[in-house]
Amino acid sequence: MIIVMKVGSPEAEISRLCEECTAKGLTPEKIVGKHKVVIGLVGDTASMDPLQLQEMSPWIEEVVRVEQPFKRASREFRHGEPSEVWVDTPNGAVAFGEHHPVVLVAGPCSVENEEMIVETAKAVKSSGAKFLRGGAYKPRTSPYSFQGHGESALELLAAAREASGLGIITEVMDTADVEKIAEVADVLQVGARNMQNFALLKKVGAQNKPVLLKRGMSATIEEWIMAAEYILAAGNPNVILCERGIRTFDRRYTRNTLDLSVIPVLRTLTHLPIMIDPSHGTGKSEYVPAMAMGAIATGTDSLMIEVHPNPAKAWSDGAQSLTPARFKELVQELGVIAKPLGRWESSPVAVA
Amino acid sequence: MIIVMKVGSPEAEISRLCEECTAKGLTPEKIVGKHKVVIGLVGDTASMDPLQLQEMSPWIEEVVRVEQPFKRASREFRHGEPSEVWVDTPNGAVAFGEHHPVVLVAGPCSVENEEMIVETAKAVKSSGAKFLRGGAYKPRTSPYSFQGHGESALELLAAAREASGLGIITEVMDTADVEKIAEVADVLQVGARNMQNFALLKKVGAQNKPVLLKRGMSATIEEWIMAAEYILAAGNPNVILCERGIRTFDRRYTRNTLDLSVIPVLRTLTHLPIMIDPSHGTGKSEYVPAMAMGAIATGTDSLMIEVHPNPAKAWSDGAQSLTPARFKELVQELGVIAKPLGRWESSPVAVA
């Protein structure tokens, strides 16, 4: 249920209403939009009558029930307004959102050693990336495959952060690791395989760092937003949804099927920002540029692209990684369409 | 197997080689590329030795085996060069292909009456479409649903063709109807449900009109190209591949999952031109514009978009149809990215 306040509603009246809702056993959340203030209400609202609630104050414009199973994540909960997720990085705060330039996230699948991660960070930074991705803890199909360097890789990510000024995005796989990783990461990633690891969702929802929530490989859009709702319900409003390809009947030429149609669909359902990962989405570096272009034209807010200084020798996912040079080129190509669409920074390529 | 001729090979030598190959029981196909001539060979080449074939003439540069199960449709068969499908329309010949502007195909799901089809034809023509789509024979899940006006609708399509100058694309569902439809249509469409109706593929392969081959709803990319190979093998080289969404586990918000990744994948596998149908791909008109944008940025050669003068009253597929006005607007939006990508006609919008 949401309470839409009239334009010019006094701050004191809004506070009073929030208190009254709390007294009724609901959890009010004040959302300040461009023109109006909305009070989102979570709790047992099923039996409440919107018309009766409306009588609480003459400053209330309308009271609307959220019909979706997801409440806080629904577009209605913010009365149609998109949310923005701001992330602090050494180079300044970066915003993910519909009304902001496309944010580029790049880096290797896994952190292999200090040299490679620092080198990659500097390279992708100079091409226009704002964030470095890199796995310290790696979900691998086989217990005998490289599982990531773990804790020591976190230190290397910190070093790369300092050397490049980029924000850090890295994956957390175990509730026991959340705090440790949150000390280094600027954004915590919950991977596709853990999208419905509800214990983990609750844990990342109860800490302060923004969360990147990848879509499970056969998660419906509704299940995906419900997973985000777990994080929001636990108190963390900063969630970015990342599509990374779904599993279909055809896996001969691509590793997954990148579902770009989630972009217009999510826009109508949720206010949360959207990221597309064409690297996992296709599994082959040669298909990444075309799909990155497609993602921007379809309206993504962000791109995550795997970049490795030497893909042929990568410890994991080499086949889907671009070289730093190809990434640089790709950024130029992306600008060709992102600029006329108004989704590009005036000067994406910083002087290194 | 293909024989790549050296630059400047004499015409007579090429003819002689073709004859020699015919004598060996193979079917040679001469393909004139930008720089070189290639002779594609179909037949029982498994036991032949490329090196021995190479000795047939000093003008042969190399003999290469096509490893794909599809031969004529493979990119190698044309030595990497894309094919172009030229279609005659009253307004002149139009080319589908990688090095040509994006071709717009628009129109209603089914032909309902003369007024609506002529009106729609004129409207989409004035917005920049080159072809009118419209079903005379409709594949419907239920035997009790409107099955199309059949033969009489063909006459209405002919009228719309004359009134607008647009080329006509319409579906054929039965081998018994091929000739009748080919009299009116400029391009024969084989629908998703008939992608592996091999009797039909052979029949449309044995006539002269170009064929639009839609991907089956759960056809792998390989099966799809193999279906095209049926048409090519029957003698018709003019095939356009149309992606219209595949069937996945999530059908809550979209009717199908539009798989834009086929664009880069098909580029590496086949020389045939590509069309994307975001209307069937999503099943909802509100998602069509974003996916059309994405398709162009990903690199499609053509778009098929459902347009109906009054979607709410359409006899079929109204939910996924744009109004003529929304289509006009969309064409403007598409131009914003198609122009800088070099895939737009200098003046797409003709004076009505």
Next chain:
Amino acid sequence: MIIVMKVGSPEAEISRLCEECTAKGLTPEKIVGKHKVVIGLVGDTASMDPLQLQEMSPWIEEVVRVEQPFKRASREFRHGEPSEVWVDTPNGAVAFGEHHPVVLVAGPCSVENEEMIVETAKAVKSSGAKFLRGGAYKPRTSPYSFQGHGESALELLAAAREASGLGIITEVMDTADVEKIAEVADVLQVGARNMQNFALLKKVGAQNKPVLLKRGMSATIEEWIMAAEYILAAGNPNVILCERGIRTFDRRYTRNTLDLSVIPVLRTLTHLPIMIDPSHGTGKSEYVPAMAMGAIATGTDSLMIEVHPNPAKAWSDGAQSLTPARFKELVQELGVIAKPLGRWESSPVAVA
């Protein structure tokens, strides 16, 4: 809509009612059940009031609307009673249906030559099969693969029929071939790839031989029954539904995923008999026996199993074919559970 008549309704009254319904523009179909007679009504019944119809005669027990999109195929249309499909064979009439023994259909993927098809027919007959399967026209992914011997194979099937006394089931792929094939076949098979070839469905619906309708590889259960409805609506009430495996994300160990859960689901939705094809369903002969066992215990009315005298040398689908010896053994194993379930002929194994 169906009209359920009271027990003991006079024949004349039923006829009168049928005439009255015809006069109202409906198509009545009289279904004689064990205890009651039901009149199924097809046509534009949406606007009719069941209560008003009920007043047509005091012998009417109730008038019920069929809510499913499929009408004639729905279980309600027969007031819950299963239908039986009787097929004449040289050895006598055989019934497919819920209250009959499981019918075994066996034979090779394609008819290769007279000796092999006659030999196979005799072998599977002696093991208990009632029908011989064998393809004259083969749907093949590649235009360069063996496409079946066509018309000449029909003669060989006729020879095998005569030699063994088995009924013949063979596939029809083109509307142009229906009559020719119906002269030889006792049951016409519509294959998975043609399940939504509506022109073909109408054609086989307009002739007299029973039809075996295979489920499309990604057809929903509803679409499948709707395809059967096309045949029923065209006038042919004798349709058997055959599950042959659906397409899913995992195709590493099995060619398709055999969906045995269709058995209880179809039982609640339709009165039509059910067949299971574990050969196509798994694609590997080693998995066929287990799935055939499972199919019987789950409640199938019939099994279709590929048998080839020399699977390793089969022209098509050898990997999924049993030898005649293994088939014989399997039939013994099937009897172990089919007998206590009451779904086995008293003496399935005839003296050879």
Next chain:
Amino acid sequence: MIIVMKVGSPEAEISRLCEECTAKGLTPEKIVGKHKVVIGLVGDTASMDPLQLQEMSPWIEEVVRVEQPFKRASREFRHGEPSEVWVDTPNGAVAFGEHHPVVLVAGPCSVENEEMIVETAKAVKSSGAKFLRGGAYKPRTSPYSFQGHGESALELLAAAREASGLGIITEVMDTADVEKIAEVADVLQVGARNMQNFALLKKVGAQNKPVLLKRGMSATIEEWIMAAEYILAAGNPNVILCERGIRTFDRRYTRNTLDLSVIPVLRTLTHLPIMIDPSHGTGKSEYVPAMAMGAIATGTDSLMIEVHPNPAKAWSDGAQSLTPARFKELVQELGVIAKPLGRWESSPVAVA
């Protein structure tokens, strides 16, 4: 790699060989089969030569490389012999395995209160179940749905265990809860959503209780066995694989598609015992009996069936739960086929 010892190999020689392998950096695992002893070797065997290893002792029959990506879980690792998982319960030890009677596991989706869980336990016990299932921690799509009573439910399960003598199977969702749950549960369940929660797999692999590993809803068979390999590699050899339905394109009539073909497939790939869960597999109680029958005939080692004293009032998954009375009836029906197949206890129904 496995070392197959000759029949009659002296114990001392086997020990010596194990030590020698350990010295080479490998982890040997001695497997005592019916006739032979096999030493499974895990570690970096890629560079080792089987023939050279064979020279280590004249008692070695052969040294075979395991080609599958899963090693300990592969059928070859036990030289073709199935493993059995023995579980202690108050009523005695129960074995899961190919050469044992089918084990019945039954109980409610979630533990609601003491009365219902104790009542259900007694009821299913009297019908022949050996284990009680019941969720204390529930994975729910929505954060606002009942999440299970958690720790207090564990006490109720302990009470039901004492009252009925049944073994307890309950789900663990968080690495932090493993120890707590292992104190009460006889078998720890890893649910479908956590099948690739690798942190959790490692944790349950490092404790002593047997593990029930459900297949992820879109996990390939290979990924599933690899998940089991995580548990085996962490030191726990007691893993049971449970199929509970996969996600496909058709979800209209069933919640998932129960894939019974995993039974013959797993038999050829792995030695681990198999369980089938037709309740989650179909999502509807009316389909459960048919699929349970099918599972037994196909060869499952165990069944998990949801039973609730009052399905209509169940806090979760009521639609797929049988009543105790229907369960009792079903067990009788299962016996009809399980007995002739030799997979039934002589007297499954204990005197209550």
